[in-house]
Amino acid sequence: MGNKGKAGCGCLIGILVIVMILAGVLMHPMSLKFMAKQFRYEDRIVPADAVFVPRFVEDRKGDLYTEAFREYFAGNGKVIYIEDDRILGTNIVEFVSRMARARGVKENVIKGIDPGPDEALRTKALKEKLKASGIRKVIVVVPEYASRRYHYIYASSGNEGEVLYMIKPVQVSYFQKDRWWRDSLSRSVAAREFLASLSYYYSLFGKKDGAK
Numbered sequence: 001m002g003n004k005g006k007a008g009c010g011c012l013i014g015i016l017v018i019v020m021i022l023a024g025v026l027m028h029p030m031s032l033k034f035m036a037k038q039f040r041y042e043d044r045i046v047p048a049d050a051v052f053v054p055r056f057v058e059d060r061k062g063d064l065y066t067e068a069f070r071e072y073f074a075g076n077g078k079v080i081y082i083e084d085d086r087i088l089g090t091n092i093v094e095f096v097s098r099m100a101r102a103r104g105v106k107e108n109v110i111k112g113i114d115p116g117p118d119e120a121l122r123t124k125a126l127k128e129k130l131k132a133s134g135i136r137k138v139i140v141v142v143p144e145y146a147s148r149r150y151h152y153i154y155a156s157s158g159n160e161g162e163v164l165y166m167i168k169p170v171q172v173s174y175f176q177k178d179r180w181w182r183d184s185l186s187r188s189v190a191a192r193e194f195l196a197s198l199s200y201y202y203s204l205f206g207k208k209d210g211a212k
Contacts, residue, residue: 037177039193041148043166048137051077052113052130054150055085055092056143056172058189063172065096068141069103071168077139080105083126084112123153130163137164144169144177145189149197 051068059065068080080100085092093112100110113129115122130138142150147169154165171177180186 039145039148039197040169041151041167042169043151045071045076045139045166045168046137047075048077048139048164048166049135050079050081050130050133050137051139051141052081052126053083053096053141054126055083056146058174058185059143059172061173062096062099063174064141064143064170065099067168067170069100069105071139071141072105072109078109079135080110081130081133081138082110082112084114127154127163135163137166139166139168141168141170143172143175145175145193146196149193149200153200 051071053064053068056064065082068077071077072080080096082093082096087095091112093110097110101107113126115125115129118125140150140154147167151167154167174185175189176183176186180190
């Protein structure tokens with residue numbers, strides 16, 4: 001059962017990659033660069049209560065966490081929340097805490113948030129836990145290619161003024177935005193982001209249909 005699901009997802013991503021490559025053959029590189037730029041969104045950043053870094057498994061070099069440290073040192077967040085996960089039996093927050101200490105970040109600044117096992121309720125759980133911590137302004141640090149989707153998920157999600165989410169896009173080393181169609185990892189990331197965006201928009205339409 002599990003293998004069939006993975007195979008189906010892999011085939012869909014493969015089809016999306018093929019479609020994007022074919023589009024690249026027929027389109028000028030400038031057009032392909034323009035396509036990638038449409039995924040980018042950036043808010044005006046003001047001092048916040050906290051910085052939040054969602055989990056991106058591709059970020060093996062910690063580009064997002066490094067940017068979160070910069071925001072902290074710039075005075076734009078008093079605490080850094082990390083979407084926690086486990087790698088080789090160790091929590092992500094432990095790895096990030098070591099990185100933070102090596103860069104001079106104070107103790108107890110790094111805090112982990114566990115979204116729970118239900119992937120479908122991941123975002124809802126994270127937002128509820130951020131709100132429960134008492135913060136009112138949050139800088140959300142995400143890769144450039146995912147920033148527009150996160151803008152819709154967080155900043156445009158109708159929080160009724162309870163929590164202000166500001167999206168901070170980061171140029172990550174593993175995504176070659178100016179030649180994504182030539183790099184295998186970048187193509188895969190772009191395809192998954194496209195699929196995730198479609199899934200999000202589909203969920204919105206599903207909710208509207210349910211309301212009707």
